[in-house]
Amino acid sequence: MVIKKFVGKSEEEAVQAAKKELGNNIVIMNVKDVKRKGLFAAFCAKLVEVTVALEEERNTIAKVHRETVTVDPNEPVSPISNKSMQQASRDMNAESIEKKLDSLQKLLEEQLKSSQAKQEEEKTETDSVETSEKTEKKEADKESLEQEKFIRLLYNTMIDNEVDEKYANQILEEIEKTKRPNIPIDYILANVYQKLILKFGKSEGITTAEHGPKVIVFMGPTGVGKTTTIAKVASSFVMDDKQKIAMLTSDTYRIAAAEQLRTYANILEVPFRVIYTEEELRQAIVDFSEYDYIFLDTTGHSHQNEEQLAKMKSILDVIDEMAVRESFLVLSATTKYCDLLKIAQNYKKITDYQLIFTKLDETTTVGNLLNVKLCMDAPIAYITNGQNVPADIERFNAQKMVKQLLGGNH
Ligand SMILES: Nc1nc2c(ncn2[C@@H]2O[C@H](COP(=O)(O)OP(=O)(O)OP(=O)(O)O)[C@@H](O)[C@H]2O)c(=O)[nH]1
Ligand SMILES: [Mg+2]
Structure with missing residues (x-):
């Protein structure tokens, strides 16, 4: 494993420097602000230090390099030699x-402390005459x-x-x-x-749309929070990132489902359309070709329903003919482990995806996030932790999650 530190004016800049040197497979281990030193430190912009790791090919001798690479031209941080x-x-x-x-x-x-105290007690009672070797x-x-x-x-x-x-x-x-x-x-x-x-591992989330609209598909079982999550993600794209997005729903199963997304689309003042047929989907992709992203909400269904899974697959095929697609499988963190695996395996039959875990506020255990990630080899992109739109969503942060898994504060 290679571990290395990179410093930049922002987290993004430091990560870019890391990727440039070590490639895209790096995993971020730690991010922290670093204080500048010197007389005028208070007037300078802050620096961010990112520690990244890169797992080397198996069967090579494990080694850890530790160096600091700076991309800040004003204040070079001296490299620390390999230790x-x-x-x-x-x-x-x-x-x-x-x-x-x-x-x-x-x-x-x-x-x-308590175990040491106990051992000390035992020691004073029994071994006052022991040799130093012992x-x-x-x-x-x-x-x-x-x-x-x-x-x-x-x-x-x-x-x-x-x-x-x-x-x-x-x-x-x-x-x-x-x-x-x-x-x-x-x-x-x-x-x-x-x-x-x-x-x-690394988690990308929704990546930048470069050539034409990117269709972002949200799929998963009923009631896990697909529509709510779309509203949360979409609002940060529109409000914070000023992206041009349109919303579609192919969920014509429940009358209220389309209305739910329409309400969010109206609030965000983005176009919204209900898709009943593959032809309408094609037309919508053409009509919104000037947009950065098209968010597609889908019908929630039981993973055991093969017919609905096949229907989902044909929707994905239409998108793939016409645009770049990124798919997200939305799962509730409150679902039983064995069901999560079955759901994830069934969706894997039709597409690769990133994971979104919802309802973390409703559970005290987070091991299933690791379990599903490892079993399916699918990255976790977002977690949601409440019903509030748009506040209750976060990009997945492995450092925070691992801390929680090991019993740390959360
Ligand atoms: N506690 C909690 N509730 C959530 C979260 N995300 C969504 N919900 C709630 O879960 C319920 C279902 O959310 P929806 O967004 O309608 O779920 P869906 O997957 O679109 O449901 P269907 O379209 O029926 O398949 C709503 O009451 C949401 O407010 C979350 O992170 N935490
Ligand atoms: Mg829905």
């Missing part, structure tokens, strides 16, 4: 633990016991979050491989944090 894996990871720890996993750390400290061995055993306890705690936290045992075990196996004597517990925590972030 040993352990040193680099310790440096990562300081940030990860202090800033990202603070509440987890507190929990651990409490646990470790004491050293005991210290080493104690350390490894603490490591074991710590790993078990991380495992249990993941399982409590309903991470599939299979994936939790996979992570622990990977951690076991990198375990050495005398490794501080921070190192293990940072390692698990990194592994989980890499498992979530």
Whole structure:
């Protein structure tokens, strides 16, 4: 794995520099503001430091480079030379633990303090005459016991979050491989944090429409929040990004469904059309060819309904004939794991997609996001956490999610 830091005037600028050097497969591990130094620091624009990781080809020897690359012409940050894996990871720890996993750390400290106190008590009672050699061995055993306890705690936290045992075990196996004597517990925590972030991988969301309109399709089971999510995404595109969008719905199944989206379209003052046939879909794509994005709402249906799935596929085929398409499978975080997998697998039969998880405000466990991501190899683009339009939506942030998976604040 390569880990590297890039500094820019904005997160975007630093990420662009990272992509330029390491390619598009980088995963963002951490983003933080950095203070400029010097007399006139207060008058300068802030800098953003982005830590990125890139998983190298399998079977190559794992190595961690740590350098800082700056793209800010005014204040070059001196590159730090390559360090040993352990040193680099310790440096990562300081940030990860202090800033990202603070509440987890507190929990651990409490646990470790109580276990240490207990062991101290036992020690004073029994081994006042032990040799120094024996004491050293005991210290080493104690350390490894603490490591074991710590790993078990991380495992249990993941399982409590309903991470599939299979994936939790996979992570622990990977951690076991990198375990050495005398490794501080921070190192293990940072390692698990990194592994989980890499498992979530990169997340793109809706990408820029370059040539003609991009058709953004929202599909998924009934009542998961497809229409509400379209309204949330569309409003940020229109209000914040000043994009030109049109809205379509092929949901003619429920009378109220079209009206729901029409209301949002009216509020945003964007064109809206109900599509009954493939011909009408073709015509709409032609009519809105000057727009940046066409958002398409679809009928929610049971994933077991093969007929509706086939209908969905023919809609996608029409779009593919005429425009660039990006598809999003909308899933509720409150749905049972086995159902989520069945739904995701069925939609995969007709298209690739990115995932949107809704209703995170209605659940306390987030393991299913990781489970579905890993099982389907589909990136998570957005999460929604409430009924408010447009406020309750966020671009998926792996760092935040991993912190939550490991029991941190959220
Ligand atoms: N708590 C919570 N409710 C949500 C969220 N997103 C949507 N909802 C609610 O879920 C309900 C269904 O939302 P819709 O947007 O109509 O869902 P849909 O997938 O379009 O439903 P159909 O068109 O019937 O398939 C509404 O009451 C929404 O307000 C969310 O993130 N959290
Ligand atoms: Mg709907």
